[in-house]
Amino acid sequence: MNTLPQQLANGLLLGSMYGLIAIGYTMVYGIVQLINFAHGEIFMTGAFGALTVYFYILPDGTSMALAVPLMLLGGAIVAILIAVGAERFAYRPLRGAPRLAPLITAIGLSLALQEVVRNFYPGADRARAFPGLDTTHDIGSVTIKDADIFLILAAVLCMAALALFVRRSRTGRAMQATAQDPDTAQLMGIDTNRIIVIAFAIGGFFAAVAAVAYGLKYGNVDYRMGFLMGLKAFTAAVLGGIGNIYGAMLGGVVLGIAETLASAYIDEIPGMSQLGGQSWANVWAFCLLILVLLFRPQGLLGERVADRA
Amino acid sequence: MTETTKPPAPDAVPTPPALRGLIPLPAAAARALLLAGGIATAASAFLAWTWTAEFPGDLTINGYPGGLQWLTFTAGVLTALFALASYGIRGLGWLLPARNNAPLVLTALGGFAVTWFTVIAISAELGGVVNLEPGGWIAAIASLLPLLGAFALPQEKTGTDGTKAALKAYIAKPDRIPAPQATSGWVQRAVITAVTIIGLGVFTYGIDTEYGELFVGYLFVVTFAMWALHTAGLLDRFSQLIAANRSFTLAMGFAAAIAFPFTQTDDHYANIGVNILIFGTVALGLNIVVGLAGLLDLGYVAFLGVGAYTAALVSGSEFSTISGVHLPFWASALAGAAASLVFGVLIGAPTLRLRGDYLAIVTLGFGEIFRIAVNNMDGDSGPDVTNGPNGIANIPDLNLLGFNFGQAHDIGGFTLGRFANYYLLMVLIMAIVVLVYTRAADSRIGRSWIAIREDETAATAMGINGFRVKLVAFALGAALAGLAGTVSAHVTYSVVPTPYQFAGSTPPNSAFLLAAVVLGGMGTVAGPLLGAALLYLLPEKLVFLQDKSLLAFGIALILLMRFRPEGIIANRRRQLEFHETGQLDVPKQTTLTDEPAVTKAGA
Numbered sequence: 031m032n033t034l035p036q037q038l039a040n041g042l043l044l045g046s047m048y049g050l051i052a053i054g055y056t057m058v059y060g061i062v063q064l065i066n067f068a069h070g071e072i073f074m075t076g077a078f079g080a081l082t083v084y085f086y087i088l089p090d091g092t093s094m095a096l097a098v099p100l101m102l103l104g105g106a107i108v109a110i111l112i113a114v115g116a117e118r119f120a121y122r123p124l125r126g127a128p129r130l131a132p133l134i135t136a137i138g139l140s141l142a143l144q145e146v147v148r149n150f151y152p153g154a155d156r157a158r159a160f161p162g163l164d165t166t167h168d169i170g171s172v173t174i175k176d177a178d179i180f181l182i183l184a185a186v187l188c189m190a191a192l193a194l195f196v197r198r199s200r201t202g203r204a205m206q207a208t209a210q211d212p213d214t215a216q217l218m219g220i221d222t223n224r225i226i227v228i229a230f231a232i233g234g235f236f237a238a239v240a241a242v243a244y245g246l247k248y249g250n251v252d253y254r255m256g257f258l259m260g261l262k263a264f265t266a267a268v269l270g271g272i273g274n275i276y277g278a279m280l281g282g283v284v285l286g287i288a289e290t291l292a293s294a295y296i297d298e299i300p301g302m303s304q305l306g307g308q309s310w311a312n313v314w315a316f317c318l319l320i321l322v323l324l325f326r327p328q329g330l331l332g333e334r335v336a337d338r339a
Numbered sequence: 340m341t342e343t344t345k346p347p348a349p350d351a352v353p354t355p356p357a358l359r360g361l362i363p364l365p366a367a368a369a370r371a372l373l374l375a376g377g378i379a380t381a382a383s384a385f386l387a388w389t390w391t392a393e394f395p396g397d398l399t400i401n402g403y404p405g406g407l408q409w410l411t412f413t414a415g416v417l418t419a420l421f422a423l424a425s426y427g428i429r430g431l432g433w434l435l436p437a438r439n440n441a442p443l444v445l446t447a448l449g450g451f452a453v454t455w456f457t458v459i460a461i462s463a464e465l466g467g468v469v470n471l472e473p474g475g476w477i478a479a480i481a482s483l484l485p486l487l488g489a490f491a492l493p494q495e496k497t498g499t500d501g502t503k504a505a506l507k508a509y510i511a512k513p514d515r516i517p518a519p520q521a522t523s524g525w526v527q528r529a530v531i532t533a534v535t536i537i538g539l540g541v542f543t544y545g546i547d548t549e550y551g552e553l554f555v556g557y558l559f560v561v562t563f564a565m566w567a568l569h570t571a572g573l574l575d576r577f578s579q580l581i582a583a584n585r586s587f588t589l590a591m592g593f594a595a596a597i598a599f600p601f602t603q604t605d606d607h608y609a610n611i612g613v614n615i616l617i618f619g620t621v622a623l624g625l626n627i628v629v630g631l632a633g634l635l636d637l638g639y640v641a642f643l644g645v646g647a648y649t650a651a652l653v654s655g656s657e658f659s660t661i662s663g664v665h666l667p668f669w670a671s672a673l674a675g676a677a678a679s680l681v682f683g684v685l686i687g688a689p690t691l692r693l694r695g696d697y698l699a700i701v702t703l704g705f706g707e708i709f710r711i712a713v714n715n716m717d718g719d720s721g722p723d724v725t726n727g728p729n730g731i732a733n734i735p736d737l738n739l740l741g742f743n744f745g746q747a748h749d750i751g752g753f754t755l756g757r758f759a760n761y762y763l764l765m766v767l768i769m770a771i772v773v774l775v776y777t778r779a780a781d782s783r784i785g786r787s788w789i790a791i792r793e794d795e796t797a798a799t800a801m802g803i804n805g806f807r808v809k810l811v812a813f814a815l816g817a818a819l820a821g822l823a824g825t826v827s828a829h830v831t832y833s834v835v836p837t838p839y840q841f842a843g844s845t846p847p848n849s850a851f852l853l854a855a856v857v858l859g860g861m862g863t864v865a866g867p868l869l870g871a872a873l874l875y876l877l878p879e880k881l882v883f884l885q886d887k888s889l890l891a892f893g894i895a896l897i898l899l900m901r902f903r904p905e906g907i908i909a910n911r912r913r914q915l916e917f918h919e920t921g922q923l924d925v926p927k928q929t930t931l932t933d934e935p936a937v938t939k940a941g942a
Binding site for chain 1: 633708711715793853886890
């Protein structure tokens with residue numbers, strides 16, 4: 031049986047999740063040239079925010095059709111609050127400091143967020159069950175779950191909305207201006223602090239969407255889930271061209287498909303029979319990152335300054 | 340604590356009589372209260388504080404202090420000494436060169452903190468204040484007296500901008516400290532020797548603390564005492580002494596490091612010592628990359644792992660997949676360093692051409708790849724190289740020139756156990772790393788690193804090949820970590836993948852190493868070593884903290900970057916870089932004999 035269509039679909043789904051998270055990295059980087067290492071943890075807290083809504087707020091037996099939007103809301107509130115709070119209290123005081131300072135702050139924030147969840151969220155030191163959407167559908171030779179449909183719909187809708195927002199709205203255009211030249215933008219009357227906060231908030235929202243999709247798809251969440259996902263989402267952002275929101279989505283999809291195909295088929299290459307399977311998938315993802323940095327450091331879509339936001 | 344532009348303040352000596360303290364008392368009474376209180380605090384340590392030996396350290400004996408009481412005694416004596424010095428007693432004047440009050444306040448605070456901590460710990464652990472003997476109450480009251488006296492001391496700047504500013508003024512370092520009298524070289528060396536011996540004693544006491552409460556008390560006393568010495572200006576004087584006798588100090592430092600295992604009777608503490616040394620050496624290697632060249636390496640522990648695995652593979656262990664190969668130590672150390680070097684170049688070459696941020700993420704990725712790869716290479720889900728999660732066990736002990744590191748040796752009446760042997764080997768390796776670090780930092784390439792760190796564009800415009808010098812820093816750091824890794828493989832008998840991760844609750848891991856460098860002070864030699872010692876000892880001694888240590892690290896990193904990005908021991912240049920306020924605050928060049936000492940915490 032030909033497994034290629036199924037693998038491509040898996041890669042596309044995984045890639046959309048990377049892409050959603052990568053938006054947060056790329057928007058913040060585009061505006062303040064800061065790698066927000068803690069973004070993976072913002073994704074993780076979004077998942078726990080959604081989990082809280084499901085287990086501790088909604089009554090038992092709420093239908094998933096009602097529960098999912100509310101979980102999305104809860105996750106988004108938590109993720110946005112943490113993203114904006116991190117900007118306000120950790121990153122903003124360091125604006126203008128040497129480059130190393132905010133990076134180290136980001137590492138500290140990432141550790142602190144993981145440990146807060148591990149220590150203080152009930153049962154979070156192990157994987158916690160997350161309600162799944164496991165009904166499957168067969169389309170040709172491809173089998174997908176309800177959660178996958180949610181993921182793909184959410185990714186497409188969010189991207190379309192973001193593209194519209196950045197291109198058409200006043201705030202979106204102010205964002206592009208700030209990304210191009212913060213000082214001049216400020217002279218033109220743009221409140222750059224507000225723009226930066228909005229960039230962090232949008233990143234937090236997208237991370238929460240990805241987090242809910244992750245929970246629905248895999249059926250469990252844990253405090254460490256943000257580390258690898260964040261790392262790979264950053265890889266996706268670099269792959270697509272950091273600072274470019276379309277690049278983030280494209281990079282996510284390319285990375286997701288490459289990773290899935292590598293873990294599925296690389297063991298068929300003579301001499302690499304032992305390097306296949308899920309346990310090596312992360313290794314191939316990072317090798318891809320190093321190859322991209324070597325041959326096309328500006329990323330797939332380059333740095334189209336006009337679109338950078 | 341930053342040195343910004345201040346108008347030249349009037350000399351603090353003599354204090355004008357019109358000033359008043361926070362607590363209304365005549366100055367003479369305040370001073371007397373301080374002296375009496377200090378003596379009383381020290382004396383109260385000789386009483387019984389509690390009735391049962393259940394509280395660790397046995398504080399039940401009248402006439403002989405135990406455990407935490409020794410710390411109270413020390414703090415009381417220090418307070419009394421500073422109080423005497425403030426009277427201008429002959430022979431003690433060197434303690435308070437500026438005749439300021441801050442050291443008095445701080446030692447009084449230290450005594451108060453350690454005594455009240457003990458009293459509260461007794462009440463909390465034994466269940467209620469009834470467990471305090473009268474001695475405990477007396478100690479609590481006695482330690483309060485110097486504090487009252489200290490805050491009754493007349494203070495400049497009091498009452499002008501509210502209580503907070505007044506409290507700050509009490510512990511502020513004076514703007515100018517009188518220059519020391521010229522002393523002969525022999526006196527200077529004698530002072531350095533004495534300080535080294537005291538330092539070794541203090542450090543050994545900290546490592547040998549047997550229970551968490553004692554370690555907390557120790558930290559209280561040491562912190563406040565060091566702070567008091569800093570505000571008295573003695574640390575500045577001492578760092579000038581060091582600057583004048585650099586090679587002598589270095590020799591004394593290594594003599595003290597070598598002397599440490601001879602002071603230990605229990606090999607367990609030598610084990611802590613050797614782990615601190617490994618951790619510190621790796622932190623120093625990371626300091627080249629982060630502190631000097633300004634490159635954020637988040638997968639540094641992987642280079643330690645590469646060295647450790649290389650050494651394990653060629654050690655002749657029966658679990659090694661290339662069994663039968665048994666290289667002598669010098670060869671395996673070189674092999675470990677070389678393997679790390681190769682990986683460093685492989686990772687560095689593609690990424691160092693780009694902005695530094697990419698390096699951070701790629702090294703983070705490399706750290707993960709390393710861990711995943713050694714986990715997978717068990718012959719089942721990957722090639723058979725590292726035995727996967729089981730690791731390579733039974734690494735034989737080293738045998739150098741007939742000296743077997745696995746056995747205890749008697750040297751001059753002292754027994755050196757297995758860990759003490761490795762400790763001495765690690766001192767040697769650390770000496771090499773310190774040498775490489777200082778020589779590299781002062782060389783042409785070290786200056787290029789600093790130039791690149793501060794402004795890459797300007798440095799490149801001046802003709803520095805940015806990529807090449809960054810690659811040298813990165814590869815050198817990797818090789819030093821690999822070298823330390825080869826020893827750590829032998830010390831721990833086995834190598835397994837788990838310690839070589841990004842973040843974990845026990846050292847070494849990349850987050851711990853980075854925290855050690857940042858906390859201690861980037862770009863200095865002593866900083867990362869101090870940071871490593873602190874970060875290793877804290878979770879080791881305070882078992883209850885182990886679970887929360889990573890949380891504390893995360894928060895500490897954020898707060899450090901916000902409030903003191905230059906770390907505990909500040910590098911002058913680094914400090915200016917982090918507190919950039921314009922051209923005006925560039926400190927005047929000071930020589931040894933210059934009148935006002937503007938130096939902050941040494942070189």
